[in-house]
Amino acid sequence: MANISMKMLAKELRLSVSTVSKVFTDSHEISEQTKEKVLALAKKLNYVPNPYASSLRKRQSKTIAVVLPEVADSFFSVAINGIESVAREKGYHVLIYLTHELLEREQAILTDFQSGRVDGVLISVSNETSTDQHITEMMQRGIPVVFFDRVCEETATTRITTNDRDSGYLAAQHLIEQGCKRIAYLTISESLSISRNRLTGCKQALAAHHLPFRDSDLVLCTDNEAENLAIIKALLEKKNGPDGIIASVEKLTAAVYLACKELKIAIPGKVKVISFSNQSTAPILNPSLTTITQPAFEMGKMAATVLFNSLRKTQAQLRSETIVVPSVLVTRESTGK
Amino acid sequence: MANISMKMLAKELRLSVSTVSKVFTDSHEISEQTKEKVLALAKKLNYVPNPYASSLRKRQSKTIAVVLPEVADSFFSVAINGIESVAREKGYHVLIYLTHELLEREQAILTDFQSGRVDGVLISVSNETSTDQHITEMMQRGIPVVFFDRVCEETATTRITTNDRDSGYLAAQHLIEQGCKRIAYLTISESLSISRNRLTGCKQALAAHHLPFRDSDLVLCTDNEAENLAIIKALLEKKNGPDGIIASVEKLTAAVYLACKELKIAIPGKVKVISFSNQSTAPILNPSLTTITQPAFEMGKMAATVLFNSLRKTQAQLRSETIVVPSVLVTRESTGK
């Protein structure tokens, strides 16, 4: 089942391999005649160049890696679409890797990239990622990295984020405007850039309205649905429980709704809920869910575009900057008066 | 920024390249001493073998492709997790390609695989895919293919599906048991294996209960949310409209809920709804949604496992068989009495 190679094309046409090769790069030093002959035979035999031979020789793989915490989240699903759309356009291939929120796995994955397997990396870091050593190491080896969504703010490269702080502010402000006095902020990590920034905005909004934010209003959830349900039920049952909840990641929404349902707490009557979410089901939840919706597709697209631009240039250091694609607040019933 | 190679390790240690190479395959013909020396230096220099050189030489890429219609659907998101989990375990890399439901793109993607870029392919076909020529061609070139979820039933290879027909039967039967007399079946394609099979089951259930299924009860939806909303509203407003709806793919759920909301049609009072869906929000919809939930993770895992098993053997023809991972009916409020 030997695949067809340039050598075979060359032999068949009594040409040299190098001539054939030049045809495929559309070199001007080849006559139209020969080009046509070669292309015709190539099509007839269904020839496709071996990418690995080419990669080896040219020292570039025309492949990028996308490193994600997980993909069971609508944000990343949609982001992948954005990435894939520009990769395809640029003739790049996309390898996907999941860290499952494990720093160790993230490090192992990036270490592998030292091999030259990929020309660049798009990454959204795990929530365990407190050091960026594995990332800078890769960059030193000449592999450009673009962060998206969950970024390392100290790392000297381009970051694509949404306006997390402003969105946090907006979310809290919205709840306050709707009459909330005591707002709880639900998160899955205290270290993650997005969580921290959203929280900061939230606190600023509260401060601006002379409302308190106590330590107990910051609620750390987990990866486990059942646990989260218990945590949130406990929160809601406290005598001085919140009248407004901000779910800082979409996966926490279900637990909030379920907790309220089980405790027969009315949304938005007793407690108002807003969630950072891209779920298409937000409008059909009971009640429909007010969301801060991230521009997932655009962020993916932007990240990929920035990466490819730097790949085109030989010595293009990615600038240490943050590109912000704004989120949008979609008001629905869950924060109604 | 020249990467470190075996040659360098060899020179540094005054060994031959082949000796170094053998160390990395853990060959028994190398002394413990040398192994240690080499490994130590490799670790120190952060050496990672060039996968493309290796692929070129060994004629295998340790990479598989996953070809999907799209990934904005929870089924595929979760399936990717299943696939990735076993790929990682087996030391394989995963390239991802999206067809966006376009046959032409699917063909172009598979054509590229003739190059030897991947050792095997996991595919869920587009809803335009009526011919399997591009797939069999690839198989003839020695690249094994495993279908999952959306399969080509005539193609001689292994297919991982869920029990679509039985699930269709179950869905309809459930509606009937709950008192429905007139059931509409919503689909996005008449050719797709999954849609056809689910429909078949549905019809069988109706027949078994001596209930009619008219042509107009088969409702073909589109890729466009707004259009679907209009289609479903039209359906519900007909004088002899359905009292039960089966949404054969999850993306149609929102349109059904929204249509009912806009028309003030009570679920489940006036019309009962069941959906083929993996959405985690099903329990918190209004009303909570009865679903046929597909074992997405398991199907992804199974597909990958079957593929890797065939990859281990040199001449392993994949058997032309269908492996069925059953779906489960989760009864919730949307089909209550």
Place this chain on the structure above:
DNA sequence: TTGAAAGCGCTAACAG
């Protein structure tokens, strides 16, 4: 305009 030759980094006979 075409071809010969070298080599990308690794593996696999085979010889020593």
Place this chain on the structure above:
DNA sequence: CTGTTAGCGCTTTCAA
């Protein structure tokens, strides 16, 4: 146990 050699399929000087 280690080394020599050839070559995977392609690109890229350089020479003709």
